[in-house]
Amino acid sequence: MxxxxxxxxxxxxxxxxxxQALASLVRTLTDVCGAHGYERVAxxxxxxxxxxxxxxxRERLxxxxxxxxxxxxxxxxxxxQVGRIAVTRLAQQARPLRLMYAGQVLRxxxxxxSPERERTQAGAELIGSDGPAAAAELLQLAIAALATAGVTGLSVDLTMPTLVADLAAAGWPLGRASLAQVQALLDGKDVGALKSLGADAFVPLIAAAGPAPAAIIALRQLDLPDAILARLDAIAALAAGLDGVAVTLDPTERHGFEYQTWLGFSLFGAGLAAELGRGGAYLVPRPDGTQEPAIGFSLYVDGLVDLGLGVELQRRILLPLGTPAAEAAALRGEGWITVAALDAETGAAALHCSHIWQSGQAVPA
Amino acid sequence: MxxxxxxxxxxxxxxxxxxQALASLVRTLTDVCGAHGYERVAxxxxxxxxxxxxxxxRERLxxxxxxxxxxxxxxxxxxxQVGRIAVTRLAQQARPLRLMYAGQVLRxxxxxxSPERERTQAGAELIGSDGPAAAAELLQLAIAALATAGVTGLSVDLTMPTLVADLAAAGWPLGRASLAQVQALLDGKDVGALKSLGADAFVPLIAAAGPAPAAIIALRQLDLPDAILARLDAIAALAAGLDGVAVTLDPTERHGFEYQTWLGFSLFGAGLAAELGRGGAYLVPRPDGTQEPAIGFSLYVDGLVDLGLGVELQRRILLPLGTPAAEAAALRGEGWITVAALDAETGAAALHCSHIWQSGQAVPA
Structure with a gap:
């Protein structure tokens, strides 16, 4: 019981x-994505x-x-789910395929x-490309969506989720450590352990984190393969294209980016410690075993509500008993929220109305 | 596997x-409810x-x-759930309390x-009154919401879910039948069985069904208690207030109205056999064991999508590589959906664009 x-x-x-704020924010975010050619799936x-x-x-009910x-x-x-739709039901559609969504997720x-088990997620995915142009489009779209929703003080943390694995594959010596060990030690910024295991080569990556321009300069000092240098160029262009947004780069950060490839990003705004969204490049598994490149982002709409965003100004007017329907409709047409009295007693204040409709006029209550 | x-x-x-049609319809329906003073809960x-x-x-997962x-x-x-919110978290708010919602339901x-196990439901509930004025408001609101969403040929089937029980309580003889038996026989329009069990008094109710004005006249011929006559007056006024909407009354219909009291209604539109929504008066159980009167309706948004409603006209324009961001934003401001080219090859048709942005002009593709 x-x-x-x-x-x-x-x-x-x-x-x-x-x-209402949540619904209004979902509307704003999906409207921005829709205006950029992203089509809704559900x-x-x-x-x-x-x-x-x-x-x-482990986190699924x-x-x-x-x-x-x-x-x-x-x-x-x-x-x-969006990736699954792209490579099955929409497999025959031309690429790049731009899809967006909004809905609830549970854990x-x-x-x-965040103690919540049910949250609202909105996002956009571009399937068929994960190159620099696609990355720039998605990151700018995420920022435009959040800015339109009213977020201020936007900042972006960039990361290169596969960097360490790619460097190891390119011949950077792991010493006596495994790749997973080196990644874990880099996550913990454990210089001593990296050195004692003979993975010294990776130590400078720890210092090459911070504001994007400086971090990129620091990374360029290292002996990087051409493919990685090309990614750095893309990231530098990406950061330069985000006017008025603080961009940092932590090249070895992988937490929560297990599915991402060359680029991951987290989005933050003024007033909230938790991230407002995240995204990056990834590969969608096709039914035939091959993979399709993609890039996208997810926004956590509840965080925007917690910031007080999305609240609509309401002008509520009480309509006395017997108000003609046409007058009520005209008031709604002017943007009023009309609240019809069901009796002669209940007052405007109880019904949260600032005005009363009297003799064809909106009179302050 | x-x-x-x-x-x-x-x-x-x-x-x-x-x-997108579903999202757009939810927006329209909840906007109409919101404009009438119904506040969103989720x-x-x-x-x-x-x-x-x-x-x-039995139908819950x-x-x-x-x-x-x-x-x-x-x-x-x-x-x-909305009723639960009204009598717990919003118990202290003034009545009538007007709430609305939209969301998914599963079975x-x-x-x-409908083979679907997941559907989208939108609706409005007025808590604190179930009188004629509230009933008229809710029924008109449901019809206004559906009409704004584009439904044509609207019709309403009215029913009086507690009528038979109320008549039995007022002394109409059940003969050798139980109340449940009489209700079931009325549902099956089984005149013979009703007569053979001695429940003849209820037989004329079967014929008193059809277009509302005629059904109400037929019901008035019967020996009805004053309380029921008052309800008939309310139903007559309700039907008369629905301009251009076909209204029928089947006074004994109870299927699907097990929770409703004096009034139930189903909403239909041209082109779809299934009902578009339903509602009625009901009682919300309070935590202290008492009940609060309420009236509301639910709309089944997927049916509206099946009718082809909610589809938005899209003007999509392909922006060649290097289109300045300000030009793209200006086009979106004019209502265009902008689709940015990621390369020089992919054509407008593949990306479902009717136009291309060339030399500062929208050129048909």
Whole structure:
């Protein structure tokens, strides 16, 4: 027996005005993506767990489907579903294929930054290219969407998720360490351990992090393969193209970028410690075993609500009993929210109305 | 092992342009409700199963919460959640309390009219009154929302879900039948069985169904208690207030109106056999055991998409490589959807663009 109104841990009712703010922000973010040619898809909330490619399987809510007797899961991320659509139902469409989405995601439990188990995710994915032009488009689109939603003090953290693996593959000596060990030691910025294991070559990467222009200069000092130098050029152009946005580069950061390839990014705004969104380049697995390059981003809309964004100014007017329907419609046409009285007693204040409609005039209540 | 891209029975990917049509229709429907003073709430997709008041428990997808070890369920209806919010978190707000919502609902399996297990529901609820004025407001609002969304040929089927029980309570003789038997026989329009069981009094109700004015005249011929006559007056006024909408009354129809009280209604439009929405008066259970009167409606947005509504006219223009950002922004400001070329090869047609931006002009592609 549950207490009426009590919700399970990590789940909540969104009330006015936050629920409207969330809807309004989703509208703004998807409108911006739509205006840039991204077309909306809406995958289902639940799928066979085995076909949900993105998000950690440990964080998914699972159950047995009474119909198919198979394990279904509530999605904890939408990116993988969009990729699945791109390489199956939309496999024949010309590339680049630009898709966008907004919807809810669920997870078994919240984390330190956010206790919520149900969140709203919006995003855009470009499938068929992960080159510099696509990266610039997506990063600028993410920033335009957040700026249009009202976010100020935008900053971007760039990372190169496959850099360490690529350098090792190009011959940088790992010493007595494994690749995974070197990556973990770089994550922990553990210079001593890297040196004692003979992976000294990777140590300078730790210092080459910070504001993008300086970090790029520091990286260029190192003996990098041409392919990596080309990526650095792309990242330098990317950073230079983001007017008024603070850009940092942490080349070895991989946390949360396990699926990304040459580029990852996190988006932050003034007033919120948690990231507002993230994205990067990745590969979509095709049914035939090959992979298709892609790049995209996800935005976490609840964080924008927490910032107080998306709240619409409301002009509410109380319509006394018997107000003609045409007058009410005309007021709504002028942008008023009309609240019809059901009796002669209830006042404007109780119904959150600033005005009353009297003798054909909007009179302050 | 599932075939990539295969979804469980009853679940589907919504693709362009249908996914955008659905989003656009939700926007239209909730905008209309919002303009009438209904404030948005967004309850969670999953709750303790024991607190989900509306919708049949047999049709809910259930699972054990790994966190609380309790049974959670995906909602199959949102009305009950809105009622829960009204009598708990918003219990102190003045009445009438006007709330609206839009979101997804899920069920174990589809039905004959619709195989879908995931659908989008939008609706409005007025809590604190279920009188004639509230009923008129909600029914007109539902019709205005559907008409604004583009539905034509609107019709409304009215019903009086508690009529038979109320007449029995007022002394109409059930003969040797139980109330449930009489209700079932009325549903089956089984005149013979009603007579043979001695429930003759209820037989004339069967004929008193059809276009509202005639049905109301037929009902007035019967020996009805004053309370029922007052409801008939309200229903007559309701029907008269719906200009250009065909209104029928089937006073004993109860199927799907198990939770409704004196009034239920179903909404239909041209081109679709399935109902577009339904609603009625009901009682919200308060935590203290009392009940609060309410009236509301739910709209099934997927049906509107099936009717081809909500599709937005798109003017897409291809921007060649190197188009200045300011020109692109200006085009979007004029209502164009801009699609940036990532290379010099991909043509306008492949990217579904009707125009190309050339020398400062939109040129047909």
């Amino acid at each position: 549950n207490i009426p109104g009590l919700l399970p841990e990590g789940l909540r009712d969104s009330l006015p005005p936050q629920a 995958p289902p909330l639940i799928e066979y767990e085995s076909s949900l490619a993105s998000g950690s399987s 699972r159950f047995t489907d009474p119909v198919s007797q198979q394990t279904l899961a509530l999605r904890s991320d939408i990116t993988g 078994v439990r919240g984390d330190q930054l | 599932n075939i990539p891209g295969l979804l469980p029975e009853g679940l589907r990917d919504s693709l362009p342009p249908q996914a 309850p969670p997709l999953i709750e303790y199963e024991s607190s989900l008041a509306s919708g049949s428990s 259930r699972f054990t919460d790994p966190v609380s070890q309790q049974t959670l369920a995906l909602r199959s209806d949102i009305t009950g 174990v399996r589809g039905d004959q009219l």
